[in-house]
Every structure is written in structure tokens, then in C-alpha cells.
Amino acid sequence: MMITFDNSYLRELPGSYLRLAPDVAPDPKVLVLNADLAAELGLSVSDAAGWFSGARLPEGADPAALAYAGHQFGGFSPQLGDGRAHLLGEFLGPDARRWDLQLKGSGRTPFSRGGDGKAALGPMLREYLISE
Numbered sequence: 001m002m003i004t005f006d007n008s009y010l011r012e013l014p015g016s017y018l019r020l021a022p023d024v025a026p027d028p029k030v031l032v033l034n035a036d037l038a039a040e041l042g043l044s045v046s047d048a049a050g051w052f053s054g055a056r057l058p059e060g061a062d063p064a065a066l067a068y069a070g071h072q073f074g075g076f077s078p079q080l081g082d083g084r085a086h087l088l089g090e091f092l093g094p095d096a097r098r099w100d101l102q103l104k105g106s107g108r109t110p111f112s113r114g115g116d117g118k119a120a121l122g123p124m125l126r127e128y129l130i131s132e
Contacts (some may be wrong), residue, residue, distance in 0.1 A: 003042065005060035009100075017064040017131040021054070022086040023107030023117065028053030031121075032128060041093045043132050051088070061088040061101070065109035081111030084119060 010017060028049045038045055050056035057063065067081040086109070088101040104127070105119025 003058060003091045004108035005058075005062065005091045006098075007062045007068050007089050008098075009090055010062055010064060016068070017066050017087070018081075018110055019063065020065045020086065020109055021057075021063045022112075024055050024090075025053035025106075028055055032089065032125065034132070043123060051101075052103060054103060056085070057088060057116070058101070062093075063088050065111060081107055081109065083115055084117040085109075103110070 010019075030045075030048045030052070033045060033048050035045060038048070044090055047056075047058070051058055064084045065082050065085065066087055067079055069076070069078050071077070071081060084105050084107065086103045086106045090098055090100050090105060093099050105124060106117065108115065108117030
């Protein structure tokens with residue numbers, strides 16, 4: 001499947017991310033996939049294991065860990081960020097709406113605060129179910 005990335009976030013917001021490739025998951029398997037959404041976006045189900053495990057990035061992907069500012073532990077922090085997520089890129093779907101393709105639990109980033117950047121299956125399934 002070919003999607004065309006238009007990474008406006010990285011292009012227009014310098015300083016709000018660090019370019020960083022995700023870790024490659026060993027022996028990836030697709031356990032759950034929203035096939036309806038994949039079809040709506042024109043994404044091939046056969047690409048899911050490679051893309052969503054970091055093993056094979058889609059052409060045009062520009063992986064990055066995103067930074068942000070906010071309140072944490074009772075005080076303002078000028079630089080927080082995704083400690084275990086990688087934005088692969090932003091693309092236009094068939095209906096011209098913008099979508100972000102992001103991995104969660106895809107490895108340590110400079111924002112990880114000492115963690116390994118991985119994610120257990122249970123919490124990831126819970127996030128998927130709640131998002132549905």
C-alpha cells in the first residue's frame with residue numbers, strides 16, 4: 001500500500017520534536033486491527049505487522065518523538081514529551097482529511113524518564129478498546 005505523507009507538523013513546528021526511529025519489535029504479530037478504519041484510510045491490512053511494529057516503515061515516514069510543555073507533579077515543566085511514542089508521519093486520507101500515524105510503546109525516547117519505552121499488551125488493549 002502506498003500512502004503519501006505530508007509531514008506538516010515537522011515542517012512547520014521546528015523545535016517541538018526530535019527525529020528518532022522506533023525500536024523494532026521482535027517477531028511482530030497483529031492481534032487486533034480496526035479493519036474498517038484501515039479500509040477507510042486506504043491502508044493495507046497486510047502492511048500492519050511491519051508498519052506498526054517498527055520493522056518496516058512506510059515510504060515517506062519521518063519518525064519523531066514529540067515534545068510539549070505542561071504541568072506535571074504540581075509544577076510547570078517547559079519540556080515534556082512522548083516517552084514511548086513515535087509519530088511516523090502525517091498523511092492525507094482518501095477524503096483529504098489529515099491523519100497521524102503514531103506508534104505507542106515503540107521504544108525509549110529522550111523523554112522516557114528512565115523507562116524502557118515499551119508497553120505491556122494489557123494496557124495497550126485497554127487504550128484501543130476505550131478509543132473505540
